[in-house]
Amino acid sequence: MYKRWVMLFFISLTLIGCIYIPLPEHGLISGRAMIHQKDIDALEPGKTTLADVLLMFGDPQERSYNDEYFCYNWERVKGVLGTIIGDAPLGKTHYFCTKFSQDNRLVRRAHIEASMWGDARKKRDEVLESWGKEDGKFAEN
């Protein structure tokens, strides 16, 4: 009987002390700005150039040493985590990555986002690896 009360006490503490409220994606936690899917879709592989991408989105946060790969990233609010001591927004990270050919034409493009508790960076690395990026290294830009 005593054990049951102790267990109930801890369960209620967990429930009251920490609550996650999911919200529709909004706002911006980090990154310069969000990039809209329609702008990504407007890019045409084989036609769009590296200069076009830079003129449209500005300096990427990450670039490979030979400028074959660019990655932009941003984080948006996806929910709020409430605890006894306060609450904090929980973010969802997005990556927009591109691959260019030797003649500076766009070869591949992808908008990468992980699930709520997933690792977007890991997913980004997997996508880039599938595109042929071997070293996994980026130069901060």
Place this chain on the structure above:
Amino acid sequence: MFTTKRVCLAFLFALLFGCTPKTLVIENQAQSDIMPFIRDGITEREEVLIRLGKPASTYKGSQIITYWLWKDELGKFVVIPKQRLPHDMRGTGFKENLHNLILVFDSVDVLERHSIVFIR
């Protein structure tokens, strides 16, 4: 009950209007409003380097150069070194005044195209 409703409404409004996502805006007319000396087909690389100094980034053997511009309280644009940019651009009030100037030169170092990317 009435008060609870009002609090909920205020919270909803804050969510909808207080956290509007920042999106990229591009200024790309032939002559820049922000930097009038920048004119496609006319401005030479040398003039840009003299006026704005060392670029923040260069691409494809300096065919493309970029700068970060900061809009001060008087509305004047000044070049800021890349090292002064916060790593992840957190915080409000900073990003809104930051402009990214992209300049693409042709084979004879004359400005071919340019854009100024900023957020709103």
